[in-house]
Amino acid sequence: MRILCADIGGTSIKLGIVTDEGEIFDFTEVPTEGKKGGARVIENLISGLQAFEGYDAIGISTAGQVDRKKGSIIYANDNIPGYTGTQVKDILEKRFKKPVEVENDVNCAALGEGWLGAGKGLSDYLCLTYGTGIGGAIILGGKLYRGIGGSAGEFGHMILHPGGRDCSCGMKGCYEAYASARLLVEMAAKADPTVTNGRELFSRISEGDGLMKGVLDEWSSEAATGLASLVHIFNPQALILGGGILEQDTAAESIEKKSRELIMESFQGVAFLKAMLGNKAGLFGAATLHIK
Ligand SMILES: [Zn+2]
Structure with missing residues (x-):
């Protein structure tokens, strides 16, 4: 076919x-x-x-x-x-x-990753894509969980900081207003105005720039707060994380480390995987x- x-x-x-x-x-x-x-x-x-x-x-x-x-x-x-x-x-x-x-x-x-990518052979996993916002999808028992209106998995709009930063959805304090890839770049530019994109940020970190490493750590802690809660709610086999920033090993490792510090012992079997199909x-x- x-x-x-x-x-x-x-x-x-x-x-x-x-x-x-x-x-x-x-x-x-x-x-x-x-x-x-x-x-x-x-x-x-x-x-x-x-x-x-x-x-x-x-x-x-x-x-x-x-x-x-x-x-x-x-x-x-x-x-x-x-x-x-x-x-x-x-x-x-x-x-x-x-x-x-x-x-x-x-x-x-998420369906594509399940068929041919990082989710191949898995029955229960969550996909999160970090970009301008944070997109999400839920696969349970091998099937996409859509919710009544087809909109389940809006992880980017979990409210983690009540009364916090404005979000694109009109609410305040949503996950994506703190942990999107866009926010990481904004945080880096605020700390050092000569850093204007993700590539520059990661090249500074690889050169041992402590200020930029601190920015990544702070952002990873925000990302981890959301992920730890999702792991405790869904008890998935894996989290499949995607988006340009997550292709950087430094970012993926930082998020996993911060998340595991917040995840209960009995849930630690969860795998942190990179999306594979780009x-x-x-x-x-x-x-x-x-x-x-
Ligand atoms: Zn929102």
């Missing part, structure tokens, strides 16, 4: 044909142009999909909360204005005459919507 998959992200739509053997062909990217609105995103998606032939079905991984049955967008934030309510499945099935399945991008990434996780996950 060959599934044409698309992963609609903030800046680009990734496309490729995924086979049920787990191979990917003709990987390509087109601009999302999310700020120009949902209608433009769908136009870009369709023109990207049109370039392919010889497939049996279409799988879509997308930003926003997704109604899995209808294949529509229940809610999307201002990164794609007017995307809320878009009937993605209907539009694509009419246009391409193939079965279409649609799922949220973080959920797709920017292809969503495409592989979108394919599983048809395969499984």
Whole structure:
């Protein structure tokens, strides 16, 4: 079986044909142009999909909360204005005459990691992606746990500091307002204005910069506070952590060390794993919507 998959992200739509053997062909990217609105995103998606032939079905991984049955967008934030309510499945099935399945991008990434990546062979794990915010997904008993509205796993909005920093969701003190990758870079820039990105931060740490090491430790402690609670709630086999910052061994090790200091002895069997599929996780996950 060959599934044409698309992963609609903030800046680009990734496309490729995924086979049920787990191979990917003709990987390509087109601009999302999310700020120009949902209608433009769908136009870009369709023109990207049109370039392919010889497939049996279409799988879509997308930003926003997704109604899995209808294949529509229940809610999307201002990164794609007017995307809320878009009937993605209907539009694509009419246009391409193939079965279409649609799922949220973080959920797709978790399904992809379970099929071919860090979650292979695991039944119970949580995925967290540290970027501008913190995305999350829950796999229990080998199945994606979606919640009633398909929005379970919003770990970024656990309120860990009541009355604290403003969050993008409108609340105060959320996990992602303290432990996103964006915050790490902001904290570093505040400590030393010449550090303006993650790459610079980690190169300073590797050179033995104590100030930057301190910033990473402080950020890791925030990240660990959320992770320890999740481990105690779900008792998972593994946490699969992704996002550019987590590809740095220094960051991954720091988070694991701080987390283990907060995790009860009987839960210490949990493994801390790095996401393995990078920017292809969503495409592989979108394919599983048809395969499984
Ligand atoms: Zn929030």
